[in-house]
Amino acid sequence: MKSQKIWHVSEGRKFPLDLKKHDTLSFQIMEISPNDLRTLHPEPDDLHVFLIQGERGGLAAMRNLMESTPHLSDFPRIIILPQDQYGLYEANPRNMNLLVLDDSVRPGHLKLILETVLRVEHYRQIVFHMSEQMREQAGLLDKMLGLARDEIKNARSESAAFEALMDFETVHKRFERSIADAMERTMRLKDQELLEMKSTLAAYERLSEFRDRELSETRKQMHATESVLDLSHRENMEREKIIQALERLRMLTDKELIDLFEENQTLRSRLGMEPRLFP
Numbered sequence: 001m002k003s004q005k006i007w008h009v010s011e012g013r014k015f016p017l018d019l020k021k022h023d024t025l026s027f028q029i030m031e032i033s034p035n036d037l038r039t040l041h042p043e044p045d046d047l048h049v050f051l052i053q054g055e056r057g058g059l060a061a062m063r064n065l066m067e068s069t070p071h072l073s074d075f076p077r078i079i080i081l082p083q084d085q086y087g088l089y090e091a092n093p094r095n096m097n098l099l100v101l102d103d104s105v106r107p108g109h110l111k112l113i114l115e116t117v118l119r120v121e122h123y124r125q126i127v128f129h130m131s132e133q134m135r136e137q138a139g140l141l142d143k144m145l146g147l148a149r150d151e152i153k154n155a156r157s158e159s160a161a162f163e164a165l166m167d168f169e170t171v172h173k174r175f176e177r178s179i180a181d182a183m184e185r186t187m188r189l190k191d192q193e194l195l196e197m198k199s200t201l202a203a204y205e206r207l208s209e210f211r212d213r214e215l216s217e218t219r220k221q222m223h224a225t226e227s228v229l230d231l232s233h234r235e236n237m238e239r240e241k242i243i244q245a246l247e248r249l250r251m252l253t254d255k256e257l258i259d260l261f262e263e264n265q266t267l268r269s270r271l272g273m274e275p276r277l278f279p
Contacts, residue, residue: 004047004118005030009037013053016080017111027118034061038068042075047121050077051114053103059085066098073097076117080105106208112200126186130179137175144168 004027008015015029027047032040034052042048050072054062062079079100081089086102099117101110144165265275 003028004049004122005042006114006118007032007037007040007048007050008053009034009050010053011055015051016053017107017114019111019114034065037065037072040069041071047118047125048075049114049117049121050075052077052079054079054081054085056082056085059088062089076121078114078117080110108207123186127183130182134179137172141168141172 006019006027007030009032011033015031019027019029037050037052052062052065059081062081066079074097076097077099079089079091079098080103081100083102083104086100089100091098091100099113101113268275
């Protein structure tokens with residue numbers, strides 16, 4: 001396997017994720033338009049994953065694109081559709097290499113899905129190359145057996161053929177043990193990475209819940225602040241009413257004092273007394 005390529009298929013959109021290369025995975029991000037996808041013929045020795053972004057109102061165009069690229073059906077394909085069109089796209093249930101998502105998927109979840117697909121394809125390539133080597137070894141064994149049969153027919157070469165056959169059987173068993181050990185290590189690594197991915201997904205979910213709680217608390221604080229401001233506004237209005245009442249009371253008291261003074265002046269005049277100056 002030479003390399004792994006992520007083909008981002010879109011109408012000039014920016015790749016939606018910021019991926020860092022994994023220690024065991026070396027991949028390239030290739031930008032391509034939907035029209036160029038129809039004429040693309042990936043290198044058979046490389047690993048290819050397609051991330052296809054649809055446009056709003058382009059559901060029919062996405063169906064035509066999938067129908068016109070049957071030569072890519074063996075490669076993993078992730079289709080991202082607008083949320084209002086996601087439920088309208090009917091994928092072939094027999095196509096295990098096609099995953100359809102809506103564009104409301106969180107970047108963390110999309111990144112986890114894409115990394116999972118890369119790892120699975122990486123392991124699949126390892127197993128494929130191991131099986132190829134097993135077939136080559138089986139073919140070599142058939143040739144050796146045929147040679148041994150031919151040599152056994154010749155009495156002079158019977159001992160050499162038997163010895164060669166025994167040596168090859170020893171080498172072949174050693175190779176089978178190495179393949180079994182490599183497969184076991186691969187499966188252990190895969191299980192470990194799957195556990196790590198589950199932990200990562202759980203962490204993303206906890207972070208999302210924490211953010212939702214923070215948003216809820218912020219809304220409660222804003223509501224409390226608005227309530228305090230409303231209460232303060234009402235208190236200010238009540239204070240204004242009290243001040244106005246006191247002003248009216250003061251004006252009323254002044255008038256009563258003036259009336260009382262004038263009444264006193266009238267009484268003094270009737271009694272023949274000098275009028276009193278207004279203080």
